[in-house]
Amino acid sequence: MFPINETMGQYSELFMLLAAGTYTVAFIAFAWDLAKSSKTLRAVDLKAAELSGAETVRVPVGAGVGGSSAAVDRAASDVSGPVGRAERPTSSVSGSRASGAGVTADGGMRYGAERRVPARVAVALAVLGAAIHAAGVITRAIGAGRVPWGNMYEFLTTGAFVAVAVFLLVLIRRDLRFLGTFVIGLAIIMLVAASVAFWTPVGHLVPALQSYWLIIHVSIAVMSSALFTLTFAMSALQLVQSHRQKTIAAGGADKLGFMRLVPNALSLENLSYRINAIAFVGWTFTLMFGAIWAEKAWGRFWGWDTKEVWTFVIWVVYAGYLHARATRGWTGTRAAWLSIVGYLCVVFNFTIVNQFFNGLHSYSGL
Numbered sequence: 001m002f003p004i005n006e007t008m009g010q011y012s013e014l015f016m017l018l019a020a021g022t023y024t025v026a027f028i029a030f031a032w033d034l035a036k037s038s039k040t041l042r043a044v045d046l047k048a049a050e051l052s053g054a055e056t057v058r059v060p061v062g063a064g065v066g067g068s069s070a071a072v073d074r075a076a077s078d079v080s081g082p083v084g085r086a087e088r089p090t091s092s093v094s095g096s097r098a099s100g101a102g103v104t105a106d107g108g109m110r111y112g113a114e115r116r117v118p119a120r121v122a123v124a125l126a127v128l129g130a131a132i133h134a135a136g137v138i139t140r141a142i143g144a145g146r147v148p149w150g151n152m153y154e155f156l157t158t159g160a161f162v163a164v165a166v167f168l169l170v171l172i173r174r175d176l177r178f179l180g181t182f183v184i185g186l187a188i189i190m191l192v193a194a195s196v197a198f199w200t201p202v203g204h205l206v207p208a209l210q211s212y213w214l215i216i217h218v219s220i221a222v223m224s225s226a227l228f229t230l231t232f233a234m235s236a237l238q239l240v241q242s243h244r245q246k247t248i249a250a251g252g253a254d255k256l257g258f259m260r261l262v263p264n265a266l267s268l269e270n271l272s273y274r275i276n277a278i279a280f281v282g283w284t285f286t287l288m289f290g291a292i293w294a295e296k297a298w299g300r301f302w303g304w305d306t307k308e309v310w311t312f313v314i315w316v317v318y319a320g321y322l323h324a325r326a327t328r329g330w331t332g333t334r335a336a337w338l339s340i341v342g343y344l345c346v347v348f349n350f351t352i353v354n355q356f357f358n359g360l361h362s363y364s365g366l
Contacts, residue, residue, distance in 0.1 A: 008143030009202035013195075015136030016157060020191045022129035023164075023184050029122035030180035036118055038258035109174040109263060109271070119177045123168075126184060130168060133161045143202045149218045150205045152354055156194035160187040163226040170230075174271075178262045182233035213293035221286040225346055227279035228318075232343035234272040235336040241265045242333055269335060273325055276339060280318045287315055310349040317342040 137158055141148040148154045167183045170176055205214070242265040244256050254260075262268070290311065291301040302308060321338040324330035330338065 005143045005145070005202055008139045012136045012140035012143060012202075015132055015139060016191060016195065019129050019133035019136055020188055020195075022125055022132055023188050023191070026122050026125035026129055027181060027184045027188060029118055029125055030177070030184060033116060033118035033122055033177070034181060034258040034261060037116065037261050109176060109267070111175045116177075119180075122180055123171065123177065126164065126180065127168060129184075130161065130164045133157075133164065137161050140202065144204075146205065147215050147219070149222060150209055150214070151200045152198040152350070153194045153200040155218070155222065155350070156190050156198060159222050159225055159229075160190035160194075162222050163187055163190075163229045166223075166226050167230060179230070179233055179237070182236070183230065186229055186233065211293065211297070213289065213296065217286060217289040217293055220282050220289065224279045224282035224286060225350075227275055227282065228343050228346055231272045231276045231279065231339055234268050234275075235339040235343075237262055238265045238268040238272065238336045239333055241268060242336075265332070269331065272339060273322075273335070276318060276342075277322060280315075280322060283315055283318065287311055306353055307349070310345065310353050314342060314345045314349060317345055 137148050140154060140157070144150070144154075149158045163183060164187050167176065167179065237259075240256065241259055241262055244254065244259050245265060248254055290308070294303065294308070295301045317338070321330075321335065321342060324338065325335045
């Protein structure tokens with residue numbers, strides 16, 4: 001191997017380490033935003049209760065500046081906010097009126113007129129971390145002289161970058177900052193796992209992978225997996241939010257105040273469903289292009305190799321999820337659990353199958 005390849009590989013590892021460190025600070029900032037905003041929400045509730053004599057008042061999205069007292073009264077009777085919307089704190093409360101714009105996006109996850117400094121800092125750090133991460137991926141590609149997803153280490157590092165990049169791109173149009181803690185946290189886990197458990201030096205690919213189908217097949221798989229990562233985080237939040245809403249509706253105490261920054265369970269479910277539909281199309285192409293590649297490499301489209309079987313299992317699970325939700329009325333927690341099961345199958349396929357099952361797809365590099 002040429003010295004420049006080794007040098008670029010070392011630079012890549014350094015960039016990955018710096019990216020992980022930057023993501024860690026961004027993770028703390030996102031968590032700080034949740035904690036600080038939750039504290040603000042409690043303070044507003046207490047102030048509103050003192051002024052209105054109500055036990056607790058939650059101001060829904062859309063109360064806006066100079067909202068009427070009737071709007072506040074309606075908020076007191078609807079603990080989870082209107083359908084499809086998240087609860088927002090207000091910047092101040094005067095008399096029985098709520099004033100000030102909300103702190104988070106509504107059910108449509110649109111940006112409000114707020115100035116949440118911790119969230120802005122967290123997003124800026126995530127952008128910086130993604131830029132450093134991109135440098136690590138690019139230098140790995142230069143060092144290897146090919147696309148950087150030829151083994152488990154490269155798939156993990158590239159997949160983590162794509163997940164963060166997709167999250168940041170969606171932030172341009174939708175206020176998904178409430179997902180920051182979870183997405184950045186998963187990216188950190190992926191980078192740590194890649195460096196600790198799956199580290200592989202820069203090297204050449206086995207002959208079967210030396211094909212343009214590597215670029216087509218694996219790139220689509222990486223993008224689909226990144227989207228599944230986002231929906232996994234949303235589905236997990238949906239379960240928590242659903243439990244919280246039921247607890248409050250039953251008269252229980254709200255012990256998860258930070259979840260008021262998150263849209264209600266229905267909004268999370270709807271967005272997760274749409275993203276899963278897009279990712280499912282990508283996974284369908286992953287399966288199809290993998291079969292075409294297999295025919296060119298081994299002379300058959302399908303051979304019941306363990307990796308092929310689990311790729312198909314993932315397709316079936318997500319197909320079942322989409323079908324059940326669209327036509328069979330599988331909504332709410334059942335849909336969320338099915339989405340989570342699908343992602344666990346993705347993780348199993350990438351980790352356990354790659355490491356412990358021998359087959360034609362044993363390209364972990366370990």
